[in-house]
Amino acid sequence: xxxxxxxxxxxxxxxxxxxxxxxxxxxxxxxxxxxxxxxxxxxxxxxxxxxxxxxxxxxxxxxxxxxxxxxxxxxxxxxxxxxxxxxxxxxxxxxxxxxxxxxxxxxxxxxxxxxxxxxxxxxxxxxxxxxxxxxxxxxxxxxxxxxxxxxxxxxxxxxxxxxxxxxxxxxxxxxxxxxxxxxxxxxxxxxxxxxxxxxxxxxxxxxxxxxxxxxxxxxxxxxxxxxxxxxxxxxxxxxxxxxxxxxxxxxxxxxxxxxxxxxxxxxxxxxxxxxxxxxxxxxxxxxxxxxxxxxxxxxxxxxxxxxxxxxxxxxxxxxxxxxxxxxxxxxxxxxxxxxxxxxxxxxxxxxxxxxxxxxxxxxxxxxxxxxxxxxxxxxxxxx
Amino acid sequence: xxxxxxxxxxxxxxxxxxxxxxxxxxxxxxxxxxxxxxxxxxxxxxxxxxxxxxxxxxxxxxxxxxxxxxxxxxxxxxxxxxxxxxxxxxxxxxxxxxxxxxxxxxxxxxxxxxxxxxxxxxxxxxxxxxxxxxxxxxxxxxxxxxxxxxxxxxxxxxxxxxxxxxxxxxxxxxxxxxxxxxxxxxxxxxxxxxxxxxxxxxxxxxxxxxxxxxxxxxxxxxxxxxxxxxxxxxxxxxxxxxxxxxxxxxxxxxxxxxxxxxxxxxxxxxxxxxxxxxxxxxxxxxxxxxxxxxxxxxxxxxxxxxxxxxxxxxxxxxxxxxxxxxxxxxxxxxxxxxxxxxxxxxxxxxxxxxxxxxxxxxxxxxxxxxxxxxxxxxxxxxx
Numbered sequence: 001x002x003x004x005x006x007x008x009x010x011x012x013x014x015x016x017x018x019x020x021x022x023x024x025x026x027x028x029x030x031x032x033x034x035x036x037x038x039x040x041x042x043x044x045x046x047x048x049x050x051x052x053x054x055x056x057x058x059x060x061x062x063x064x065x066x067x068x069x070x071x072x073x074x075x076x077x078x079x080x081x082x083x084x085x086x087x088x089x090x091x092x093x094x095x096x097x098x099x100x101x102x103x104x105x106x107x108x109x110x111x112x113x114x115x116x117x118x119x120x121x122x123x124x125x126x127x128x129x130x131x132x133x134x135x136x137x138x139x140x141x142x143x144x145x146x147x148x149x150x151x152x153x154x155x156x157x158x159x160x161x162x163x164x165x166x167x168x169x170x171x172x173x174x175x176x177x178x179x180x181x182x183x184x185x186x187x188x189x190x191x192x193x194x195x196x197x198x199x200x201x202x203x204x205x206x207x208x209x210x211x212x213x214x215x216x217x218x219x220x221x222x223x224x225x226x227x228x229x230x231x232x233x234x235x236x237x238x239x240x241x242x243x244x245x246x247x248x249x250x251x252x253x254x255x256x257x258x259x260x261x262x263x264x265x266x267x268x269x270x271x272x273x274x275x276x277x278x279x280x281x282x283x284x285x286x287x288x289x290x291x292x293x294x295x296x297x298x299x300x301x302x303x304x305x306x307x308x309x310x311x312x313x314x315x316x317x318x319x320x321x322x323x324x325x326x327x328x329x330x331x332x333x334x335x336x337x338x339x340x341x342x343x344x345x346x347x348x349x350x351x352x353x354x355x356x357x358x359x360x361x362x363x364x365x366x367x368x369x370x371x372x373x374x375x376x377x378x379x380x381x382x383x
Numbered sequence: 384x385x386x387x388x389x390x391x392x393x394x395x396x397x398x399x400x401x402x403x404x405x406x407x408x409x410x411x412x413x414x415x416x417x418x419x420x421x422x423x424x425x426x427x428x429x430x431x432x433x434x435x436x437x438x439x440x441x442x443x444x445x446x447x448x449x450x451x452x453x454x455x456x457x458x459x460x461x462x463x464x465x466x467x468x469x470x471x472x473x474x475x476x477x478x479x480x481x482x483x484x485x486x487x488x489x490x491x492x493x494x495x496x497x498x499x500x501x502x503x504x505x506x507x508x509x510x511x512x513x514x515x516x517x518x519x520x521x522x523x524x525x526x527x528x529x530x531x532x533x534x535x536x537x538x539x540x541x542x543x544x545x546x547x548x549x550x551x552x553x554x555x556x557x558x559x560x561x562x563x564x565x566x567x568x569x570x571x572x573x574x575x576x577x578x579x580x581x582x583x584x585x586x587x588x589x590x591x592x593x594x595x596x597x598x599x600x601x602x603x604x605x606x607x608x609x610x611x612x613x614x615x616x617x618x619x620x621x622x623x624x625x626x627x628x629x630x631x632x633x634x635x636x637x638x639x640x641x642x643x644x645x646x647x648x649x650x651x652x653x654x655x656x657x658x659x660x661x662x663x664x665x666x667x668x669x670x671x672x673x674x675x676x677x678x679x680x681x682x683x684x685x686x687x688x689x690x691x692x693x694x695x696x697x698x699x700x701x702x703x704x705x706x707x708x709x710x711x712x713x714x715x716x717x718x719x720x721x722x723x724x725x726x727x728x729x730x731x732x733x734x735x736x737x738x739x740x741x742x743x744x745x746x747x748x749x750x751x752x753x754x755x756x757x758x759x760x761x762x763x764x765x766x
Binding site: 001002021023044050051053054056057058059060061062063064066067071072073074075076077078079080081082088091092094095096098099100101123124126127128129130131132135136238239240241242243244245248256257260370371374375 | 384385404406427433434436437439440441442443444445446447449450454455456457458459460461462463464465471474475477478479481482483484506507509510511512513514515518519621622623624625626627628631639640643753754757758
C-alpha cells in the first residue's frame with residue numbers, strides 16, 4: 001500500500017453563487033488545485049457531491065466536471081456519503097493512489113444549493129435521513145439534530161447558552177478567512193438572540209445553505225516530497241458507519257461511527273488525540289461538534305461544553321477546531337464541506353492560514369459526518 | 384497492486400417490485416453474495432446507484448444498505464456514474480482490495496424505478512445528460528439515442544429492421560434466464576411491429592424500466608483461489624470518459640470513452656478482442672450495442688449490423704453478447720445493470736448459466752456505459 005500525499009489544493013469562496021453553475025464552481029476549484037501543485041497530469045477525478053441530482057437535475061456529475069475541466073478521457077466517478085461526500089472523495093482518491101492504479105488523482109467536493117427555494121433544499125437534505133422511517137414522517141434534518149441537542153441538554157443539565165462558544169469560535173475564525181461566507185464575529189448575546197429554527201436549535205447553532213467547491217490533488221507521497229508545495233502526508237484515511245435511523249441506536253448521544261472512524265484513524269497514524277494539533281470538526285450544528293469531540297476522545301462524555309467554555313477549542317487552545325470558520329462560519333455546501341475541511345487543514349499545516357494560522361500546527365484531523373452520525377470519514381494529515 | 388478475484392455473487396430477479404423497497408432489494412442481493420461465497424466477513428461496501436435521491440428520496444444509500452444488511456460499522460460509500468454505476472461499484476471495490484486497505488469488499492448495484500410514474504422516471508434518467516445544454520431543452524435520454532440511431536442509419540444506409548437481430552438475440556437469451564424480466568422470444572416481425580418511442584427507436588429497441596439489485600463479493604485473488612466457488616479473476620478494471628453533451632463530439636458515431644476504456648482493459652489483461660469469449664454489452668438501446676461493438680474492436684465501423692445479421696452475437700457465435708438477456712431482455716434497473724452484467728459474466732465463466740451457457744467460456748468482458756457514451760467502465764474476467 002503506497003503512502004499518499006497532497007500536492008495541490010484549490011477552493012472557491014463559499015457564497016450564494018447565483019450566477020454560477022455547479023460545473024463552474026467545480027472547475028474553478030480543480031484548476032486552482034492543479035495550478036497550486038504546478039502539475040498538469042491528472043489520471044482520475046472523484047467528485048464528492050450529495051445533491052446534484054435533486055438540486056441541479058444533474059447526475060453523471062464526475063464526467064461533466066472532467067469534461068468541463070479539460071481532463072477527458074480520465075476516469076471519473078461521483079462518490080456520495082450524504083454530508084460526508086467531500087471527505088469520501090479524498091477517501092476514494094487515497095485508495096486509487098495507494099493501489100497503484102493511478103498516480104495523480106483529484107478529489108473534489110462540490111455543491112450548489114441556492115438555485116432552489118429553501119423548502120426544496122430542506123426536503124433534499126432530508127434524504128440523508130432514513131426515507132422510510134424518518135423523512136417519510138416529515139421530520140427534517142434540523143429537527144433530528146434538535147432532538148439530539150434536547151436530549152443532551154436533559155442528560156447533562158446543560159443550558160442553551162452553553163453551546164454559544166462553538167458558534168462564537170467559528171465566527172471568530174471565519175472573520176479571518178477571506179473565502180468564508182459569514183465573516184463577522186458574534187457575541188454570546190447575539191447567539192442567544194438568534195431566532196429558533198427547530199427548538200432548541202437556533203440560526204446560530206446551524207451551518208448555512210450555500211454554494212462552493214474545493215479540490216485536492218493527491219499523488220504518491222514520494223512525488224509529494226518532490227512537489228513545489230510543502231508536502232502534506234495523509235497519515236490516516238478511514239470510514240465507519242452506524243444506523244441511519246436515530247431511533248435504532250442504543251444511545252443516541254454516543255456517535256459510534258465517529259468514534260470508530262477516529263479510533264481507526266489514530267491506529268493508522270499511530271497517534272492519540274493528544275497528538276492532534278487542530279481538528280476540523282463537522283459543525284453542521286453546535287450539537288454535532290459536541291458529540292464529535294466526545295466520540296473522538298477530546299472530551300469525556302458530557303464535558304465538551306466545558307472544553308469550549310474554557311477556550312480550549314480556540315486558535316490558541318490545545319485543541320483548536322473550525323480554524324477557518326468551520327461549517328458554521330465558512331458555510332456548509334453539504335457535499336463540498338468535507339473537501340473544504342481538508343483544504344483548510346492543508347493550509348494550516350503549510351503555515352498558509354494567514355490571520356487564522358494555528359501556530360506550530362504539524363498534525364491536523366479533518367472529519368466529515370453524513371446523516372445524524374450515520375457515516376463518518378476521518379483523515380489525519382501531517383507535515 | 385494486488386490481484387483481485389470475485390468469490391461470491393447474488394442477484395434479485397429483475398421485475399417491477401411494487402412491494403419492496405430499494406433497501407430490501409439491495410439486502411437480498413448482498414446476502415445472496417455472502418452466502419454464495421460462504422464468507423461472513425465484509426470490510427467495506429460500495430453501492431452503485433444512479434437515482435435513489437430522485438426516485439426514492441434516499442441519499443446516504445450505502446450506509447442504509449450496510450445497516451440493513453447487518454454490516455455496521457463497515458466503510459460504506461455510494462458511487463455514481465449514471466447508467467454505469469453498477470460497474471463503478473466493482474471498480475471502487477477493486478481499488479480498495481488492490482490497495483490493501485480491505486480484503487473482503489462488496490460491490491452492489493441497486494435501483495428502484497417503478498415507484499414513480501413514467502414521466503418522473505424519464506425526467507430522472509435525463510440527469511445523465513447535460514442538464515444545462517441537453518436536458519434543460521426538454522430532450523429525453525431516448526431522444527438523444529434516437530438521434531444517434533438516425534445518424535447511423537443515414538451514414539451506413541441501414542434500415543430499421545437491420546437492428547432487429549440485437550433485440551431478438553437478447554430476448555432469446557432472456558427466455559433462458561430465470562431472473563430476467565422479459566422471458567419471451569420475439570421475431571423480427573414483432574420487432575418491426577413494435578410502437579415507436581422516439582423515432583426511429585421503438586419499444587423493442589429499448590431496455591425497460593424496472594427494479595433490481597445485484598452484488599459481488601471480491602477479495603484478493605489468493606483468497607479467491609481458496610474459496611468454495613470456482614475462482615474468477617478480475618484481469619482488467621478500467622474507466623474512461625468523453626463529453627457529456629453529444630453536440631460537443633467531433634463524430635457522434637465514435638464512442639471514444641468506450642473505445643478508450645476497452646483499449647485500457649485489453650492492455651491490462653494483455654488480450655485482444657479475439658480473446659474475449661463473451662461480451663456483456665450495455666444494450667440500453669440497440670444502437671448502443673452497435674456503437675459499442677464497433678468501439679471495442681469487435682466490428683469495423685459500420686459493420687456491427689452485419690455481425691448481428693450473421694448470428695455471430697448469438698450464444699453459438701464467435702462473440703456472444705447479452706448472454707442472459709442483456710439490458711433489453713433481463714431488464715435495465717439503471718444503477719444496478721452494471722452489477723447484473725458482472726454477475727452474469729461470472730455465472731458464464733463458472734459454467735453455471737444453465738440453458739444460456741456459452742460453451743467453453745473462459746474470458747468474459749462486461750461493459751457499462753453512462754450517459755450517451757460519456758463514461759464507460761470495462762471489466763475483463765477470467766477463470
